[in-house]
Structure formats: structure tokens, C-alpha cells
Amino acid sequence: MNRRTATALRRPLGQALIEVLAALLALGPLWFAILLVARWHDLQQTAIGAARYAAFESWVAAGSVEAAAVREATRRRLFTDEPRRFSATAAAGVVSTVGGLPRWRDPHGTALIAESGPEIEIRAVAQASMIENAEQLAFVMIAPARAVGGPAFDLQRNAARAATVSVPIVHGASLPQPLAGLRFTLVERLELLVDPWAAADPRAVAQRTAALSPTEALRRLSRPLEPLRWAASLLEPAFERFCPGRIEPDIVPPDRLQGGRLPPADLRDQPC
Numbered sequence: 369m370n371r372r373t374a375t376a377l378r379r380p381l382g383q384a385l386i387e388v389l390a391a392l393l394a395l396g397p398l399w400f401a402i403l404l405v406a407r408w409h410d411l412q413q414t415a416i417g418a419a420r421y422a423a424f425e426s427w428v429a430a431g432s433v434e435a436a437a438v439r440e441a442t443r444r445r446l447f448t449d450e451p452r453r454f455s456a457t458a459a460a461g462v463v464s465t466v467g468g469l470p471r472w473r474d475p476h477g478t479a480l481i482a483e484s485g486p487e488i489e490i491r492a493v494a495q496a497s498m499i500e501n502a503e504q505l506a507f508v509m510i511a512p513a514r515a516v517g518g519p520a521f522d523l524q525r526n527a528a529r530a531a532t533v534s535v536p537i538v539h540g541a542s543l544p545q546p547l548a549g550l551r552f553t554l555v556e557r558l559e560l561l562v563d564p565w566a567a568a569d570p571r572a573v574a575q576r577t578a579a580l581s582p583t584e585a586l587r588r589l590s591r592p593l594e595p596l597r598w599a600a601s602l603l604e605p606a607f608e609r610f611c612p613g614r615i616e617p618d619i620v621p622p623d624r625l626q627g628g629r630l631p632p633a634d635l636r637d638q639p640c
Contacts, residue, residue, distance in 0.1 A: 400475070404547065407480055408537065410471055412554050415533045418446040418488065419558035422531035426490040427562040439488040447486055474540060482536035493530040493559055513580035521579040527563035573617040587613030
């Protein structure tokens with residue numbers, strides 16, 4: 369093999385090496401950025417969960433827990449690694465550093481979340497016009513029934529809650545450009561209609577029905593007659609099941625029970 373042939377063989381090898389090095393220089397920052405993008409995405413998902421948690425808790429704890437306590441619980445449970453962060457007895461003021469989780473740090477170990485931590489805003493919001501109009505129409509239609517009803521009607525108005533979670537992101541100066549010193553904020557908002565007027569159980573159905581009918585007044589009027597009903601039931605057992613004002617939501621008309629797997633149980637056979 370002469371010198372000219374050896375030079376011709378080495379030339380493609382050197383060109384391939386230069387191309388690989390050039391590709392690494394281009395792809396290296398991209399691979400480095402993928403690590404940060406994955407952390408940003410994880411923080412965004414956490415912010416979505418925090419907005420959902422804060423919106424629900426602001427309704428559940430309404431009147432019993434201050435909004436500041438809900439915000440503190442959201443920060444503690446979603447953004448810290450406090451071992452007892454999900455415990456109901458955890459001290460609200462004793463928490464780990466917000467954003468201290470290893471997955472929320474850059475490759476140099478610097479926290480991505482600013483020292484101020486995430487900001488959480490909780491507020492009541494106006495419901496959609498379609499829902500508000502439906503509410504107004506419903507309450508107008510049931511107004512006469514409410515006038516003669518018994519207990520207070522428990523359907524809630526203005527039951528929409530909103531939570532906004534803002535997570536400030538700060539990158540250290542030691543990162544390569546253009547990431548060095550980069551600052552931006554991840555913002556997630558969630559609005560919930562937390563009371564859809566659904567009844568939780570037959571008791572809730574009976575309570576709402578009693579609020580729209582005079583059954584409660586009838587029950588109060590028949591209460592002094594309980595001794596007479598008991599005495600009459602000794603002669604006629606059917607009087608034991610005579611319960612004026614009783615509401616049984618579980619009793620369904622027979623024509624709506626076609627195809628049922630089990631025979632219907634008639635609660636009218638049950639004593640008062």
C-alpha cells in the first residue's frame with residue numbers, strides 16, 4: 369500500500385470523527401435541556417394537582433378552616449418532602465423547604481423553585497350564566513313549595529370555587545446559556561362547581577323532599593298521637609305501619625322495577 373492510498377483511507381475516517389463531534393456539540397445542549405424540560409413538566413403536573421386540591425379543600429373546609437390554612441396545607445402536601453405532610457395531625461408550621469425535592473433541582477443541585485415558593489390563590493367565582501339562569505328558574509318554580517315546606521332547603525347557590533397556583537422558576541447562573549438566570553412562572557388555574565345538587569343518600573333525598581312539602585308539619589301534628597297508634601296496633605297490626613309524614617325514597621313504583629334481579633322490598637311493611 370503506497371502513501372497516497374493510505375491517505376485516501378484515513379481521510380473518510382477523519383471526516384466521520386469531525387461529523388460526530390459536531391453532532392455532539394449540537395445535541396449535547398439538547399440532551400441537557402431535556403433534563404430541565406422533564407423537571408418543568410413535573411412541576412406543571414404538581415401545580416395542576418395543587419390547584420385541584422386547593423379548590424376542593426376551600427369548599428370542604430368553608431367556615432371551619434381559614435383560607436391561609438388551606439394554602440399552607442397545599443404547599444406542604446404538594447410541594448415538600450415533609451414525611452408527615454399527609455397526616456391530619458402534622459404541624460402546619462413545621463415543614464421542609466418548599467421545592468426541596470431532588471427532582472426539582474438542576475444538574476448542579478440548585479433548587480428550581482424560587483425561595484418565595486409557590487403562590488396559591490383561592491376565591492369564589494361567578495358561575496356560568498347558563499348555570500345561574502337555571503338556578504334562578506329552579507328556585508322561582510319551587511318557591512311556593514318552600515313556603516309550606518318543613519326544614520330549610522339545602523341547595524347551595526354560588527357553589528363555584530377557583531384556585532390559581534403560580535410556581536416561580538429560577539435557574540442558576542452556573543447553567544449554560546441561554547438557561548443561565550432564566551426566570552419564568554408556571555401558572556395553573558382550576559374552577560370547580562363543587563355542589564352539583566346531587567343527593568348523597570336516601571336521607572338527603574328525604575330531607576329535600578320534606579323541605580318542599582308539608583310532611584314535616586304533618587309529622588309534628590301526629591307525634592302526640594303516637595300512644596293512640598300504639599294502642600290501636602294491638603287490635604289492628606296495620607296501624608303499626610301507619611306513619612303520617614314519612615318519606616321513603618327507596619320505595620319505587622312497580623312499573624319501574626321491571627327487569628330487576630331481586631324482588632323489590634316494600635319499606636311500607638316496616639314499622640315506623
